[in-house]
Amino acid sequence: MIRKHFYYYFSHLRNDIPAGIVVFLVALPLCLGIALASGAPLFAGIITGIVGGVVVAWASGSQLSVSGPAAGLTVIVLNAIDKLGSFQSFLLSVVIAGGLQLVLGFLQAGVIGAYFPSAVIKGMLAAIGLILILKQIPHAVGYDADFEGNEAYSQPDGHTTFSELAYSLEAISPGAVIVSVVAIGIMLLWETSLFKRNAVLGLIPGPLVAVLWGVAYNLLTMKFAPAYAIAQEHLVKLPEIQGVQGFFQQFTFPDFTQWANPEVYTVAVTIAIIASLETLLSLEAADKIDPLKRVAPTNRELKAQGLGNLISGAIGGLPMTAVIVRTSANVNAGGRTKVACFTHGVLLLLSVMFITEYLNLIPLACLAAILLLTGYKLAKPKLFKEMYAKGASQIVPFVVTIVAILMTDLLKGIAVGMVVGLYYVIRSNFHAAITLTRHGNNYLLRLHKDVSFLNKALLRRYLDSVEENGYVIIDASRAQFIDQDILETIYDFVAAASDDNITVELKNLNGNSGLIPPKTVVSVDAFVREGSGRRTQVGHA
Structure with a gap:
């Protein structure tokens, strides 16, 4: 078995190593930006990314999912650190949250993931794509008011995503625009068949070439054309660490003296629930x-996330989830197995140990270009056309989910999309549970599977459509459950059928069949009787 897995992963190294490099380039500023927005040390974000790549990648059952600090938790983390009084106390909450996620995994709570409608999940993906485009355009033109990874519509300063976009277009940096436009051109060129078929170029990821272009451009312009150089504040800002020893000196440990503080447990439960939901959605x-x-197995993913948060919290990291932006970058870069995610974690580890001074030369505009293309692939016009072609039951929850996420946040948007999706599920069940077929003055009313009180309005509408002198067959042979309200509605129809000279034939209605011609009297007490032995009794006048 071990040999089989080894050959499986080895056979995909050609795809996974380049994909891991791309995910690393995307994850680096996101880890830093989310840590900054969370009010935590910058190194905490890097630790979370490393643990997500090196540990969670192998503990997870998913071959493509990438874990790390999540933008959706920034407000929770920021408020929790303030409420608990110190970052160390907050780390204890992260450790406890990890333990709770492990428990959820063993309790099979991952089954919740199976109840997210496909249209809502696709809407979430498209919304994330649009958010990436809207949020990365300012970074691409050299306007970095928002932290990397910010997904919120409303900003702390009162501005919105669209107003920030408008401001960015008034503060364009020529150097950033040149870098981002050329970087996008390079990546598009790299995706052509000409480059993919080349034995050498096909091994080099286009985003890496785009990043090298950005670094080279900035070094050259700083020397020969300073007016077009990219300012220092528009470059990656990694904390400088000296070697392996310096790396371990950055660890921060939980304050276990706070174990009796009830606020610690409140924060832990909140993190465990929110992080688990975001993970299941991303999965x-x-x-x-x-x-x-x-x-991917959802229960195993909850256990993997729990293990990751236990380790992350124990050494000074932020709470983590499976994250869709980095996962999407992984898929778009050609990743096929866990090796890609593991590679990104190893590169994060090595980068902060040995090459921070070189990584700090990377313009954010390069990384914005990578995320812009990732966003476009998630929200392609083709996806909207496909959902529209599937009808209202798919396009409406899809669009509502997108709008709700754009205007609120991921979890609130998903909740709104779920409500709309549930409406269409109930609506379709109305029609699927009861069908009426007409041929001339003959009617066949079929009850399918489970017929509950929710179907009563539809049943009444069908029965009301039966015309005078009609012959109606009510066939319940396919029904597994018939609600009491449905039986009473049928009784009311049978009792009044003689007024319109309607003949009713019952088939397997709670185990009874029979013909009820006009002028038939039906016993109410016998027809509607409590218990599983209810049967229809017919008495002729």
């Missing part, structure tokens, strides 16, 4: 975009 999304259509 469902990852399965949707997996080119090999694999399905």
Whole structure:
């Protein structure tokens, strides 16, 4: 078995190593930006990314999912640190949250992931794509008011995503625009068949070439054309660490003296629930975009996230989730197995140990270009056309989810999309539970599977459509459950049928069949009787 897995991963190294490099380039500023927005040390974000790549990648059952600090938790983390009084006390909450996620995994709570409608998940993916485009355009033109990874519509300063976009277009940096436009051109060129077929160029990821272009451009312009150089504040800002020893000196440990503080447990429960929901959503999304259509085990993912948060909190990291932006970058870069995620974690580790001074030369505009293309692939016009072609039951929850996420946040948007999706599920069940077929003055009313009180309005409408002198067959042979309200509605119809000279034939209605011609009297007490032995009794006048 071990040998089989080894050959499986080895056979995909050509795809996974380049993909891991791309995910590393995307994850680096996101880890720093989310840590900054969370009010935590910058190194905490890097630790979370490293643990997500090196540990969670192998503990998870997903081949493509990437874990790390999540933008959706920034407000929770920021408020929790303030409420608990110190970052060390907050780390204890992260450790406890990890333990709670492990418990949820063993309790099989991952089954919740199976109840997210496909249209809502696709809407989430498209919304994330649009958010990436809207949020990365300012970074691409050299306007970095928002932290990297910010997904919120409303900003702390009262501005919105669209107003920030408008301001960015008034503060364009020529150097950033040149870098981002050329970087996008390079990546598009790298995706052409000419470059993919080349034995050498096909091994080099286009985003890496785009980043090298940005670094080279900035070094040259700083020397020969300072007016077009990119300012220092528009470059990656990694904390400088000297070697392996310096790396371990950055660790921060939980304050276990706070174990009796009830606020610690309140924060832990909040993190465990929110992080688990975001993870399950991201996992469902990852399965949707997996080119090999694999399905990851959700309970194992909760256990993997729990282990990751235990370790992350124990050494000074932020709470983590499976994150869709980095996962999407992984898929778009050609990743096929866990090796890609593991590679990104190893590169994060090595980068902060040995090459921070070189990574700090990377313009944010390069990384914005990578995320802009990732966003476009998640929200392609083709996806909207496909959902529209599937009808209102798919396009409406899809669009509502997108708008709700754009205007609020991920979890609130998903909740709104779920409500709309549930409406269409109930609506379709109305029609699926009861069908009416008419031929001339003959009617066949069929009850399918489970018929509950929710179907009463539809049943009444069908029965009201039966015309005078009609012959109606009410067939319940396919029904597994018939609600008491449905039986009473049928009784009311049978009792009044003689007024319109309607003949009613019952088939397997709670185990009884019979013909009820006009002028028939039906016993109410016998027809509607409590218990599983209810039977229809017919008495002729």
